[in-house]
Amino acid sequence: MDQWSTTRPSLEDVPSVMPAAFVGHGSPLNAIESNRYTAAWKRFGQAVPRPRAILVVSAHWYINATAVTAMPHPRAIHDFYGFPRELFDVEYPAPGLPELAEEVSDLVHPTWVGADVDSWGIDHGTWSVLVHAFPDASIPVVQLAINANEPADYHLRLGAELAGLRERGVLVVASGNIVHNLRGMDPRLSDSGYDWAQRFDEAAAARLLDSPAEVATLDAHRDYALAVPTPDHFIPFLYFAGIASASTDSVDTLVSGYTYGSLSMTAYTLGLSA
16 A cells, blocks of 8 residues: 555545645754744644645756656755755655656647656755654645746746646745845844845846736846846745636735845745745
8 A cells, every 4th residue: 555545635535625835944053053044934834724745846856957847756965065064964754745746747749758666855945844744744746847947938838737736735835035146145133134125036026926927028137137146046926926827816915025135035925825
């Protein structure tokens, strides 16, 4: 018997529509620290009805293809260096759900989605958040890769198409940072943001709330080059905006703030009842 068969919920056990979220995950150290951001992630996990599975779009699986993990037991990937041993010892032994990989492929057809059975797993963009939100690691987790070759509109559209998973008991979580400038980090600014970081983060919030389908036009904002020097951490926000554009549910701020001046830790939820 499948060891997860007694804990994996059926479609009859989950609500008709699951919420979705965007999480600013920040430093990998958040996995082993307690702060107001990790406390918010914990509250989120407690507020969410137990999903059938979790699909995560993580900034840290940024490759030259659109792919989805399709292994039954994904490994925890420690895709960083220079951190304490304690962080490398973190494991998140959630099961995978290969059939969800098939569902994703069918849902976004004719867009091609590759099935990854051995090269990736669960990276820190995923497990650093889930260790707080769902610490028992019993809910199946699948990751969707970000295709680095595709433009912003592609990711918005794919997000809108993936919105259908919410009706299949799947919690979709996009994990990145709206403002992510590592070169600009200042350790003296542990809990504050530069003026340009705040301006861009606020502009992103306004666009998300007013017209999520237009979030890609933020590339014209005067602070975009500083806030998004590389697109990998911003693109998960596009997926969340795409999901929001396909829904009439409300978007709410889960937590907001900045760290080291140039990282936005803002997180949003969609369709999460108070």
